[in-house]
Amino acid sequence: MSDVLLEVSGLTMRFGGLLAVDQVAFEVKRDEVFAIIGPNGAGKTTVFNCVGGFYKPSAGDITMDGKKINGLPSHKVAQQGLVRTFQNVRLFKNLTVLENLMVAQHTHIESRLLPGLFKTPSFRKSEREALQNAADWLDFMGIRQFANREAGNLAYGHQRRLEIARCMITKPRLLMLDEPAAGLNPQEKRDLQQLIDQLRREFGVAVLLIEHDMSLVMGVSDRILVMEHGKPITTGLPADVRVDPRVIKAYLGEE
């Protein structure tokens, strides 16, 4: 088995006359935390949207475990074990915290009509398991005391943790985090860094991250891809990227 989980090559995305992403290529290995950084408008979110099946790329290939996923809609991409969070947390805000985790498992729960209607033993068993999974994830994220609260009423930091739990409960192989530190206070950012480390270590999930908070990026990433104006500038270790003159210029040029 190859140690590459996600492979992106020649990825290009045009919006009318605008070349938002131009020939981007990178690989994410199993268990790896891989970050994409770059100044505003560099094309990071567009790469995410292409990989996650929200945009159909104009050109290029995206494969998960050797299987081509470009052009697949996001729910099919999710079935391949690739799930994401959003820049602005997306939850079912009127459902409870627990219900959010139950809904996330619907594809795993016995959902055929007849077993559901008659509450067959197999249906009850999967429902019990789903409840237990949800409880375990709420414990893991330290938010079990809010299980019956409406998700929209949670503090922002807790909503972010719930959103990550909602991804993790589907047992992904690749977790995509879109600016997970945005809106968090310094303590919550440190907790997030620990959480990402722990998810990779305990669940073997690879993480693809877009983030503006450099301390988080440098602290948590194995490798970093830097983009500017839709193009990749360099890919490397945090210590190398941090001192790369091209990267410094890209950021300073933004001021």
Ligand SMILES: Nc1ncnc2c1ncn2[C@@H]1O[C@H](COP(=O)(O)OP(=O)(O)OP(=O)(O)O)[C@@H](O)[C@H]1O
């Ligand atoms: N749906 C769209 N339609 C038209 N242009 C778009 C669309 N999405 C992004 N763009 C443009 O593509 C370019 C790259 O945007 P993108 O959001 O991917 O950058 P980014 O690196 O994620 O920026 P930020 O850090 O500000 O989120 C920008 O010029 C943006 O205006």
